[in-house]
Amino acid sequence: MIAAEHSLVIDTAIDNVWHYVKDIRQWASLFPGCRECEVIDDNNSKWIIKVGAGGLVKTVNVLVTVEQWRGPEAVLFSYQLESEPVVGGGVYRAVAIDKNSTEITLQIKVEGSGQMAPMWEAMSKPLLPQMAKSFAGKLKNSIEEIYGQKTAMSPGPGWLAALRQRLKSFWLRLVGQKIKQ
Amino acid sequence: MIRSLPQKWHLEADVVAIGSGAGGLSAAITAHNHGATALVLESSELVGGVTAFSMGEVWIPGNHLATELGIDDSIDAGMEYINNLAMGFSEQRAVLNQALHAPVALKYFEQCIDLKMCVVRHLPDYYYPHVNGSTAEGRCLEALPFAAASLGEWQHKTRVSPHVPYSLTHEDIFSNGGLANMMHWDYTVMGERMANDERCAGPGLAAYFVKGALQRDIPLLTGTRAEELISDGERIVGVRAVRGDEELFIKARRGVVIAVSSFERKPTLSRRVGLMIEPKSMVMDTVQGCHLRMAGEAGAQVARVPDVSMLGFHVPGEEQEDGVPLWRGALPFMGLPHTIVVNKKGERFSNEAFYRSVYFGLDEIDGMTQSYKNFPCWVIIDSQCREKYPFGSVMPGQEMPAELAVAADSLAELAEKIGINSEGLQATVNRFNQFCETGDDLDYQRGTYPWGAIMCGDPKQTPNPNLGSLSRGPFYAIALQRMAGGGITSSGILIDEHCRAVGWNEQPIDGLYVVGNSAARLDNGALMQSGITNARGITHGYLAGCHIAGKGSDLLQKALAERGEQQA
Numbered sequence: 001m002i003a004a005e006h007s008l009v010i011d012t013a014i015d016n017v018w019h020y021v022k023d024i025r026q027w028a029s030l031f032p033g034c035r036e037c038e039v040i041d042d043n044n045s046k047w048i049i050k051v052g053a054g055g056l057v058k059t060v061n062v063l064v065t066v067e068q069w070r071g072p073e074a075v076l077f078s079y080q081l082e083s084e085p086v087v088g089g090g091v092y093r094a095v096a097i098d099k100n101s102t103e104i105t106l107q108i109k110v111e112g113s114g115q116m117a118p119m120w121e122a123m124s125k126p127l128l129p130q131m132a133k134s135f136a137g138k139l140k141n142s143i144e145e146i147y148g149q150k151t152a153m154s155p156g157p158g159w160l161a162a163l164r165q166r167l168k169s170f171w172l173r174l175v176g177q178k179i180k181q
Numbered sequence: 182m183i184r185s186l187p188q189k190w191h192l193e194a195d196v197v198a199i200g201s202g203a204g205g206l207s208a209a210i211t212a213h214n215h216g217a218t219a220l221v222l223e224s225s226e227l228v229g230g231v232t233a234f235s236m237g238e239v240w241i242p243g244n245h246l247a248t249e250l251g252i253d254d255s256i257d258a259g260m261e262y263i264n265n266l267a268m269g270f271s272e273q274r275a276v277l278n279q280a281l282h283a284p285v286a287l288k289y290f291e292q293c294i295d296l297k298m299c300v301v302r303h304l305p306d307y308y309y310p311h312v313n314g315s316t317a318e319g320r321c322l323e324a325l326p327f328a329a330a331s332l333g334e335w336q337h338k339t340r341v342s343p344h345v346p347y348s349l350t351h352e353d354i355f356s357n358g359g360l361a362n363m364m365h366w367d368y369t370v371m372g373e374r375m376a377n378d379e380r381c382a383g384p385g386l387a388a389y390f391v392k393g394a395l396q397r398d399i400p401l402l403t404g405t406r407a408e409e410l411i412s413d414g415e416r417i418v419g420v421r422a423v424r425g426d427e428e429l430f431i432k433a434r435r436g437v438v439i440a441v442s443s444f445e446r447k448p449t450l451s452r453r454v455g456l457m458i459e460p461k462s463m464v465m466d467t468v469q470g471c472h473l474r475m476a477g478e479a480g481a482q483v484a485r486v487p488d489v490s491m492l493g494f495h496v497p498g499e500e501q502e503d504g505v506p507l508w509r510g511a512l513p514f515m516g517l518p519h520t521i522v523v524n525k526k527g528e529r530f531s532n533e534a535f536y537r538s539v540y541f542g543l544d545e546i547d548g549m550t551q552s553y554k555n556f557p558c559w560v561i562i563d564s565q566c567r568e569k570y571p572f573g574s575v576m577p578g579q580e581m582p583a584e585l586a587v588a589a590d591s592l593a594e595l596a597e598k599i600g601i602n603s604e605g606l607q608a609t610v611n612r613f614n615q616f617c618e619t620g621d622d623l624d625y626q627r628g629t630y631p632w633g634a635i636m637c638g639d640p641k642q643t644p645n646p647n648l649g650s651l652s653r654g655p656f657y658a659i660a661l662q663r664m665a666g667g668g669i670t671s672s673g674i675l676i677d678e679h680c681r682a683v684g685w686n687e688q689p690i691d692g693l694y695v696v697g698n699s700a701a702r703l704d705n706g707a708l709m710q711s712g713i714t715n716a717r718g719i720t721h722g723y724l725a726g727c728h729i730a731g732k733g734s735d736l737l738q739k740a741l742a743e744r745g746e747q748q749a
Contacts, residue, residue, distance in 0.1 A: 116577065126376045
């Protein structure tokens, strides 16, 4: 099994973040390479994704199932590729840092099955972190576009990174104001 | 061709190379090393060309790396091999020129761009041991893994290949069961190389040359399509190119090098010049044959050697990076155990484990009906094959997509579904299965060419790595489509020993050089040998780069004089 995790801070309240992510179509619209999302019911959807790997672009159908909607703090999901022996899952977590900022963490894992499992996992190894980072980054940008605040992405996990981010923003605002004066 | 000079040159260099595969880059690098300025035009957004799509093999008889391993070989043995297979379509001067300079060019690029190559151990020439001059190993070289991060911003602008597992070397693949046994490959190594972007095979080879160009600050102008040559009435002095909406007149003070591969993405040229009807292609969409148009307008001669169309298939949902459907060559899959290729009569027509046999058989014409005897054709496999071997990207354990393969529980049903002779197919399979028991293919000698056994067979299969019965349903049929040669073609521009284009008056055209797959294959005639194309590109680039910078090689003249004296 291959796993990847990416965290960042979104400059808006956790309820705003939840308002956005509780719609699975929003996830699909931001997922790298996703071309279509057919919502089957509240928990199940079928995504058509173009995945690029080493000069090859392959269209795959993915069945995505939300196992638990635990809004606004978490979403647990699983997925299965329709014609490839690959399954996976993941967790979305959100933590309110203060009333105007939320740290989200996206964990994704992938698991090949059958005798070619090592190959699927080897191919996923460099792709998965890129996907997690790209998806989380797009999520942040889209939500901040709607709710009006933007800051740079934070690579660090947990409350310490968030605190560092807040201090940096505060310092830049302070210095910027002085220069302006 | 433009015959009046433009009012303004937008760019200029001593050498303008058109195309960023090994041929164009090696010409630019060599010219630069001799004090000339160079720039490279690339019509796509990525550099590396067809070289980066290839297996990255470089075939050089008498190379020093084989000598260092104690392998007995010589350029004369290499020439003997070529001459025995060229069917009279090669020209001795061209054969000798390539044979002499390929080992020199190899050493040259090892020294100047830190190209790192090694011998692919135990990989014989195609026709070993059946043809004099062939060797059991030593001529086929490959690049050592290249750390692509060292390309900086060009890392993601340098092509990789959708066709080859470029995170593994030949050694990695063949020491773990070969192409047939993907489930036994070392995926830890593959995963690490992918994560670190260490490139082997064609992408690795191309990357060495891209880095060589970058280290010399040779501009690589991507998205810049060469349209026509510019002449001052006496020589070629520049190129008109288009970049987006912008028209560029680019001055080439010493010469233009055309290195744009073949014409296989242009159906009219494939039919008229390549004698192939709408072949599918595995190369990038920009391979449009602009060398024939541009050099032709300058009066260059086109020459042709016998060549074959190839066979391939398309797995639904697969594309190249530029969005065109991905076609895969059938070569590694046709000669596997539990696999045959049949025509409309349900009959085999070739040694499926040796692609030269299949593809020459494919072009056989029935003179009584003016039709191809063996096309259309189908790969027929059984469920044993599906359990053990990949077919393209369809791995063992995966269902064959219905758009790719027709499935049936019996051979009779399969024949009916695909519209071929049912009795013929059943009889063919019965006879083939008898051969599998003895290990002797009495009809087409599968397994008797070691190259085919290594490249298209399963080393774990006994007594013959290319034979296994078709005896367990369900059975599958995959219709094969004609494909062009992956940049390798029958026809190209005639060149002299310095790679100058030669006109219909047999004189070189001043200022115009043509290299690699764009040049006619008079140095090998009807022979094809994996790795010879990359070797030609690198060698031609070296020769053109030397001459264009005023340092043309005199090795051929010396050798001719020496050989003349010996004969006298």
